[in-house]
Amino acid sequence: MSTAGPGEPTATPANATASNWNIANALTVLRIALVPVFGWLLLADGGHEAPLRWWAAVVFVLAMATDRLDGQLARSRNLITDFGKLADPIADKALTGMAFIGLSIVGDLWWWVTVLVLVREIGVTLLRFVVIRHGVMPASRGGKLKTVLQAVALTMFLVPLGGWWAALAIAAMAAAVLVTVVTGVDYVLAARRLVAAPSRTPDSDAHGTAGPR
Template identity: 65%
Template sequence: MAADGGATNPAGPRPEAVPAPVLNIANVLTVSRLALVPVFVIALFWEGGHDPLWRWLATAVFVLASVTDRVDGDLARKRGLVTDFGKLADPIADKALTGAALISLSLLGDLGWWATGIILGRELGITALRFWVIRHGVIPASRGGKVKTLLQAVAIGLYLIPVGGWLDLVRFAVLLAAVLATVYTGADYVARALRMRAVARSGAGAA
């Protein structure tokens, strides 16, 4: 019997968890997504940006890069491959891909700058807010944030596809939904950040 009355552990003390190596499949996928950004941009602007073949190729690259975003996160969580590098590189890769796609489509005249400005303004603002409250804690991603990311990816994919006609209405509807989700989740994140900061400051004052 142990001194505190509890049974001893015959197996001995549990070994400390071994940190995940930086070089793992999840991080490789994250870096590959970042590397695909210039490939996507080159394919999109090749032949003037409106050649159907190259638009389809650019769409394929964008879809491939977007899929790695979902896969690397799932792998990191399920296999215990979460690293500090991954936490930093993953959002950078996401914003680089989304930003490159939005700006490129606006430069080509296919997407209004108003949508690009709202989405990128929100992403940059939330990134700055994260650094502002990081010493008080990390605000986890919400379900709305995941829906926002999905809507943005679908909207961009639809605008990349070199098909017009009936699809114009569909792509605009998805874009509008993505913009609304972007604004809503941004406001929600600001509210949660302010609450976290207020709680932290009140706790420090009480101490």
């Protein structure tokens, strides 16, 4: 029985299913919509106009900031949805993917780095869809760390500065690439566990008699 008085809002049950139409998902969609804007600013005039590069960096940072904000809103307001679990990492990959490709196109980042990162990102995204009938694989803590490191490294590469700044950017990118590869392997192992989980039945857990081993 609700204890709310007449005209007072009642609390949403903790186990209620959140609607996909919520502010957290809207921010995720906004991040996706900013990808072409960012891409144009990065590639315009060959990518070497300092004012446009600064604007590209600003748009990139603002777009990445929505990643943290939508996650906080989803958790604090019980707005976590399957759409959000899938769309959030896809939005991250679209934005960072555009940054990697754009920086390689303008000659500021080695193509082998971009190819390695994109193979990992596309592979993990496809893996999510392959195993979705077994369950949704949300972004892990390692995956979030990877996103943060990539965001920092890419921002440093986007800012049109040289000298010691460029050296720091290379070091940051090296760390980001390492974590990207390691977490990619972790997602593959997580997918294997997710696929294997339904084969375990209560009877087999309790008695170990589900069949031959």
